[in-house]
Amino acid sequence: MVLDNADDNGVFFHANKSNGRELLATLLPQAEYGSILVTSRNSLAARNLVGSDSDVIEVQPMNEEESLALLRARISPSQSGNPGESDEHEIALVQAVEYIPLAITQAAAYIINRLPLLSVSTYLHLFHESESRQTKLLQNQDSTDLRRDYSSQYAVITTWQISFKQIR
Template sequence: MNEEHATELLQKKAGHQPDVENVARLVEVLEYMPLAITQAGPYIRQRAPRTSVSKYLKDFEKSDRHKLSILNRDEGKDLRRDREASNSVIITWQISFEAIRSEQQSAADLLSLMSFFDHQGMPESLVRPRDNNLSQDDDGSEGECNGANMTATAIRHVPAAAPTACLSRALRMT
């Protein structure tokens, strides 16, 4: 994707962003990859005004440096890793996952569990609450969130443009 199309896509997904310089810089560090842009854009839009393109760019660069330090420390241990492969999609997912974890740990736990299942063979019962009773919060106390809300918290962070191969039928319907 060229810079013009990438910028247009980010503006569409994030909502019009007046910070043209940082928009251009962000699509550059995302390597003009449509999947990374469609992950970053809704994240910025959902968290505005707390998160701007500038703040997302700083978070991205910080995550990238951290990931590179881990990869360099373990260099040579994973011979399957393509050293030239882009980290932009992984980092955008990491930023979103950390936001989910900080909002609701149980939703992050649900996503972590779901990552072990085949995307086409995932049981619907995994994402549907058993009853309408209040669930317990992460600290063990009864809270205002039930299983459906926990699932909604997890799912709303999955971009609508994500490949359907990433989601089971039950998750797309939630």
């Protein structure tokens, strides 16, 4: 079982007696077999859900090298534009989307769907035009990635909005 974005400790550990709700954490399966994978940006919620610090695995953000490898795995060098220019544009693109794997994957899918009319450099130019253009490009509903969950619309934008809300 995957418990994704378990960021609010109160949702799991504070019962709402006024409407008869029990602790959500008590509803998680307890068995000797199987596992629950918890993802969270909140270290307190993560520790409380998994039971101890030793069971928490901190995942660091991707670095530039890893981000470029992901982008290049999606877009072959012949698809990314002029070979001499492609490296600098690829670097600029992964920096622009802040090394977020989902954003990189969606940008690559957008580019691939519009080949040969769109290159990495053209995508980057469009991306920097305005915030509304960034939102449109990152929503990318026509991605052909078979692993993408089509029931979760606007995943990158939603993820960023959650992160910004958490920071505020």
